[in-house]
Each structure stands twice: as C-alpha cells, then as structure tokens.
Amino acid sequence: MSTTITLDEASAKLREIIGGMHPGEEIRIVDGPNEVARLVVSQERSEPPRRRQPGLGKGSLVYMAPDFDDPISN
Numbered sequence: 160m161s162t163t164i165t166l167d168e169a170s171a172k173l174r175e176i177i178g179g180m181h182p183g184e185e186i187r188i189v190d191g192p193n194e195v196a197r198l199v200v201s202q203e204r205s206e207p208p209r210r211r212q213p214g215l216g217k218g219s220l221v222y223m224a225p226d227f228d229d230p231i232s233n
Contacts, residue, residue, distance in 0.1 A: 161185045161186070161187060162184075162185070162186045162187070163186070163187045163188075163189055164176070164186060164187070164188055164189070165188070165189060165190070166188055166189065166190040166195060169186075169188045169196075176198070177198065177200075180198070180200045181200065182200050182201065182202045183199075183200065183202055184199075184200050185197060185198065185199045185200075186198040186199075
C-alpha cells in the first residue's frame with residue numbers, strides 16, 4: 160500500500176505518520192511534482208529491549224581466584 164503526502168505535511172506530522180504505519184506500508188513524500196523521499200516500514204518490527212531484572216545472573220559466576228581481592232603489587 161502506497162500513500163503520497165506533501166513535504167510540508169510530513170515535516171509537521173512525521174512522528175504521527177510513522178507511528179500509524181503498518182509493516183510493509185510505504186509513504187511517498189513529494190515536494191511539488193517531485194518525489195523527495197519514501198518511508199517504508201520493514202516487515203519486522205523489533206521489540207524494545209526488556210528491562211533487566213535483579214538476580215538474573217545469580218549463580219553464573221563459575222570461578223573466582225582465591226586472591227582476587229588481594230592488593231595489587233607493583
């Protein structure tokens with residue numbers, strides 16, 4: 160599906176336009192008779208990264224040297 164909008168409309172409402180697009184949709188941006196840009200939403204929309212939860216790494220430390228907290232000698 161392809162929609163055409165003017166450059167003025169795109170610059171005024173870009174966030175709304177992108178937020179309302181569906182995967183595979185295409186919007187052509189024109190300035191007068193000339194096409195100046197094309198917005199295309201990819202088929203895959205990635206999810207925002209999940210928030211880390213405390214304790215997820217518990218037990219993942221396999222080895223720690225017995226002297227790991229000794230002062231460093233020069």
